[in-house]
Amino acid sequence: MPSPLLDGLNDAQREAVTVPDGPVLVLAGPGSGKTRVLTHRIAWLIQEHGVPPWRIVAVTFTNKAAREMRQRVERLLGSDLRGLKLGTFHATCAYILRREADFLPLTRDYVILNTADQRALMKEVVINDLNLDVKRHRPERFLARISEAKNEMITPETYPVRSYEDETVKRAYEYYQTRLLALNAVDFDDLLLHVAHLFEQNPDVLARYQHSAEHVLIDEFQDTNSVQYRLVRLLSGLHRNLFCVGDEDQSIYRWRGADYRNVLRLREDYPDLRVILLEQNYRSTQVILDAAQAVISKNPHRTPKNLFTELGEGPQIVLYEAFNEEEEARFVIDTIAGLVASGETNPGDCAVMYRTNAQSRVLEEAFVRAGLPYRLVGAVRFYNRREIRDLIAYLRLIHNPDDDLSLQRVINTPPRGIGKKTLDTLFTWARAEGLTLYRALERLSRDPEAGPFSGRARNALIRFRQLLDGWRGVRDRLPTGELLRLVLDETGYQDYLRDGTGQGDERWDNVMELLNVASAEENQALADFLAGVSLVSDVDDLPEQSNAPMLMTLHAAKGLEFDVVFIVGLEEGILPHQRSLDDPEQMAEERRLMYVGMTRARRYLMLTHTFRRSVWGSESLNERSRFIDDIPPHLILSAGNIQSAYRRMTTWGGGSTPPRVRQEEPSSDQPSRRFKAGQRVLHPRFGEGIVVESRLSGSDEEVSVVFNGGDIRRLMASLANLTPLDG
DNA sequence: TTAGTATTAATTTTT
DNA sequence: TTAATACTAA
Numbered sequence: 001m002p003s004p005l006l007d008g009l010n011d012a013q014r015e016a017v018t019v020p021d022g023p024v025l026v027l028a029g030p031g032s033g034k035t036r037v038l039t040h041r042i043a044w045l046i047q048e049h050g051v052p053p054w055r056i057v058a059v060t061f062t063n064k065a066a067r068e069m070r071q072r073v074e075r076l077l078g079s080d081l082r083g084l085k086l087g088t089f090h091a092t093c094a095y096i097l098r099r100e101a102d103f104l105p106l107t108r109d110y111v112i113l114n115t116a117d118q119r120a121l122m123k124e125v126v127i128n129d130l131n132l133d134v135k136r137h138r139p140e141r142f143l144a145r146i147s148e149a150k151n152e153m154i155t156p157e158t159y160p161v162r163s164y165e166d167e168t169v170k171r172a173y174e175y176y177q178t179r180l181l182a183l184n185a186v187d188f189d190d191l192l193l194h195v196a197h198l199f200e201q202n203p204d205v206l207a208r209y210q211h212s213a214e215h216v217l218i219d220e221f222q223d224t225n226s227v228q229y230r231l232v233r234l235l236s237g238l239h240r241n242l243f244c245v246g247d248e249d250q251s252i253y254r255w256r257g258a259d260y261r262n263v264l265r266l267r268e269d270y271p272d273l274r275v276i277l278l279e280q281n282y283r284s285t286q287v288i289l290d291a292a293q294a295v296i297s298k299n300p301h302r303t304p305k306n307l308f309t310e311l312g313e314g315p316q317i318v319l320y321e322a323f324n325e326e327e328e329a330r331f332v333i334d335t336i337a338g339l340v341a342s343g344e345t346n347p348g349d350c351a352v353m354y355r356t357n358a359q360s361r362v363l364e365e366a367f368v369r370a371g372l373p374y375r376l377v378g379a380v381r382f383y384n385r386r387e388i389r390d391l392i393a394y395l396r397l398i399h400n401p402d403d404d405l406s407l408q409r410v411i412n413t414p415p416r417g418i419g420k421k422t423l424d425t426l427f428t429w430a431r432a433e434g435l436t437l438y439r440a441l442e443r444l445s446r447d448p449e450a451g452p453f454s455g456r457a458r459n460a461l462i463r464f465r466q467l468l469d470g471w472r473g474v475r476d477r478l479p480t481g482e483l484l485r486l487v488l489d490e491t492g493y494q495d496y497l498r499d500g501t502g503q504g505d506e507r508w509d510n511v512m513e514l515l516n517v518a519s520a521e522e523n524q525a526l527a528d529f530l531a532g533v534s535l536v537s538d539v540d541d542l543p544e545q546s547n548a549p550m551l552m553t554l555h556a557a558k559g560l561e562f563d564v565v566f567i568v569g570l571e572e573g574i575l576p577h578q579r580s581l582d583d584p585e586q587m588a589e590e591r592r593l594m595y596v597g598m599t600r601a602r603r604y605l606m607l608t609h610t611f612r613r614s615v616w617g618s619e620s621l622n623e624r625s626r627f628i629d630d631i632p633p634h635l636i637l638s639a640g641n642i643q644s645a646y647r648r649m650t651t652w653g654g655g656s657t658p659p660r661v662r663q664e665e666p667s668s669d670q671p672s673r674r675f676k677a678g679q680r681v682l683h684p685r686f687g688e689g690i691v692v693e694s695r696l697s698g699s700d701e702e703v704s705v706v707f708n709g710g711d712i713r714r715l716m717a718s719l720a721n722l723t724p725l726d727g
Numbered sequence: 728t729t730a731g732t733a734t735t736a737a738t739t740t741t742t
Numbered sequence: 743t744t745a746a747t748a749c750t751a752a
Binding site: 061253420553 | 737
């Protein structure tokens with residue numbers, strides 16, 4: 001009897017879901033339902049083969065993907081999946097490390113350093129251990145080289161020295177690792193590396209995990225790096241039930257060590273590998289697919305795929321040349337408003353994608369000016385904000401007092417009389433005594449003779465230590481949220497932040513947000529909270545409910561889909577990025593990035609570039625991206641040139657419009673006044689307000705509204721989603 | 728020691 | 743344009 005799990009799947013998808021045990025590689029094009037195949041495969045194993053959930057290991061690349069996959073499997077099976085190991089590589093490794101800490105040079109209280117921590121630590125190494133000038137020898141450079149080495153599983157001892165610079169990197173690497181161990185810390189790369197070493201050096205530990213990993217499933221296989229590949233091989237070594245899903249053309253993390261040649265390695269390492277191709281696309285129209293294919297096919301060394309869809313031709317791709325980035329943003333908003341007004345789509349089904357985060361600002365401003373809501377993915381990451389990092393540092397210090405990095409961050413935040421001088425003295429003294437900073441403080445409080453400190457400095461230091469010990473004394477009794485509240489109280493952090501400026505209030509709001517996160521899970525241990533904080537990115541925390549266009553980098557767009565996709569800034573030097581221009585490998589990756597962006601679109605794909613753009617204040621004239629010229633002209637509807645761009649600048653709402661897209665836009669209709677002074681209105685973002693003025697401007701109605709809270713805003717009636725309120 | 732000002736440097740993508 | 747850092751005055 002056919003299982004309902006196979007309902008609605010095509011032949012290739014069915015084959016993948018029901019494939020017999022053994023190594024499998026599913027090569028899937030964009031929109032071919034690979035996530036679906038993966039989830040159905042998991043459900044299939046559990047339901048039809050009776051595999052217990054806890055003997056399945058599934059790895060995704062983001063926490064969000066993991067969460068969604070779990071929900072989908074649950075929905076399919078309607079049963080609980082306790083024990084199903086479903087998470088990212090990093091989260092899985094963090095978990096294993098905590099459990100097996102006895103085998104490692106770490107305790108289970110180890111901390112995970114984020115990028116900022118790494119930079120701080122490396123800076124310290126450069127200054128104190130290497131005695132070099134940080135200006136000439138940038139910490140980021142060392143870290144990049146070290147990360148490269150770690151991804152190749154090269155240790156400091158085996159680091160190849162071919163130049164003087166290599167020699168310096170090697171020494172930096174040595175010191176860096178020593179300092180990490182002293183801090184009881186690991187960086188992102190170490191997380192994977194420690195587990196690989198653990199497995200390789202402790203056959204019995206490996207055997208334990210191998211035994212329970214009856215089935216291993218890997219999503220986004222093209223984005224694995226060598227260490228991850230090694231882990232996958234080790235873990236699946238006993239049962240050899242390895243199920244990998246990926247698409248070479250969507251490999252966009254080479255800079256992070258991802259090596260799409262793992263796909264080739266897999267074929268070599270498993271001669272009995274079964275390869276399944278998923279070529280039917282269920283997302284995009286044929287026009288979009290053809291254009292995307294044309295772009296990606298210029299890349300060398302790829303397996304040609306023949307993507308097809310049954311969704312029909314669809315509208316042409318719109319190409320728009322704007323005068324500058326502001327005008328570009330206006331085009332985006334204008335077009336979205338038009339499509340929404342004509343009932344083609346919802347705001348929430350539109351997305352704007354760009355190469356670099358810096359490009360988001362102009363777009364955001366345009367949205368704000370139009371009074372339209374938007375959702376920003378990523379950008380200034382919540383956990384990278386100063387105030388959040390401060391508080392996390394406090395928590396980490398309470399958790400692991402030997403975390404010198406955190407200690408240095410907070411010892412004088414808010415200011416408590418421990419300035420640069422005192423900290424320097426403490427640092428050199430602790431170094432000389434071979435102590436971490438906290439242990440040095442301990443000795444200071446115990447022995448009044450110890451250390452080269454003035455009375456005032458000594459008192460301040462001892463007071464800080466008492467503060468810290470107070471929290472350490474209660475940390476096991478208090479939930480994380482309470483602990484954080486205590487820290488806020490006893491440090492006077494609120495007064496320190498809220499300096500009366502709007503920015504201060506905003507920062508305090510962020511703190512409250514963190515407090516919410518920390519209090520959310522009642523009985524979460526501090527350790528788990530901190531591990532979670534280190535491993536989440538904001539990509540995971542999309543505000544799902546609100547129906548607003550999304551702004552994101554092309555990288556963040558992977559795995560998502562939208563009715564309408566804008567790719568903005570299609571200029572040489574931006575996409576492809578400046579730094580990729582002279583390296584064919586990197587250029588190929590830019591091309592894949594473009595491909596990923598294009599294939600996110602279901603119906604409408606809008607490509608824009610500008611005549612001139614300001615980069616760091618200064619203006620530059622950019623040629624349009626080579627990727628545009630790779631699209632067959634008959635698929636494109638050109639909707640702008642410099643002349644019309646100029647005209648659009650002076651007559652807002654008028655100008656040349658892409659016919660297919662904007663025909664039904666209300667602003668081109670005969671305008672009539674919908675609002676009058678005194679009327680109450682509702683705005684999705686600003687809430688309730690009262691109209692103070694309304695006048696016709698050009699072909700649109702400009703409304704000034706006082707919102708509750710006193711803000712006066714000028715809104716374009718055709719863009720702002722204003723609802724008149726009766727009564 | 729701190730707070731404020733001046734200068735300079737750096738800008739890809741993220742688990 | 744912003745963020746980090748250096749410098750200066752109190």
